[in-house]
Amino acid sequence: MTSSAPTAELLAEVKRNLGVIPNMTKAMANSRALLKGYLGLSGALARGALDTATRERIALAVAQGNECDYCLSAHSYLAEHVAHLDTDEITAARKAQATDAKTAAILALAAAVNDGRGDTPTGVVEAARAAGVTDEEIAETIGHVALNVLTNYFNKAAGVEIDFPVVTA
Incomplete structure (x- = not known):
């Protein structure tokens, strides 16, 4: 799969955080908007009150x-x-x-x-x-x-x- 530069940056962030790029995020990268939205909400909730x-x-x-x-x-x-x-x-x-x-x-x-x-x-x-x-x-x-x-x-x-x-x- 070929990613645009901004999408590649998002996938590199996933790899930094997880050590790998799961197939789900690779598939989501077909839409930069979807991947960015998913990572944004996931990241925000990870910093919330729930452990x-x-x-x-x-x-x-x-x-x-x-x-x-x-x-x-x-x-x-x-x-x-x-x-x-x-x-x-x-x-x-x-x-x-x-x-x-x-x-x-x-x-x-x-x-x-x-x-x-x-x-x-x-x-x-x-x-x-x-x-x-x-x-x-x-x-x-x-x-x-x-x-x-x-x-x-x-x-x-x-x-x-x-x-x-x-x-x-």
Whole structure:
């Protein structure tokens, strides 16, 4: 694939951050606007209130809900090697579950937002607040769902080849 200079700079940034350029970002590079938008939102949310482990758990729950094997594979790898989650924690996250009450509430909210396409059952947000989830964390959870829906849909529609140890829904 040949990239324009500005797109090549974006891909070089991905390589600096991850050490590799995943197939998803290579495919996104067909549209500089898409790649730049994805990297911008991803980067902004990475600097937010939710820690890496929680962000990876959300990504796993959403990927499972959307049956995206690429994202399940990528985020299972990242959950283990970057967020240091164990196999049981990764399995639980795929089911939108966690042993910690606050994390479980965040995952329940993420799954409800994803499953309801934004509509959430009565009480889900209130339950998150009751578990200690702040309004900032609620907003970021919704942002992470949207980011992961983008990548799930993109990878499925574009048929992106999985370049991580394969995990299937």
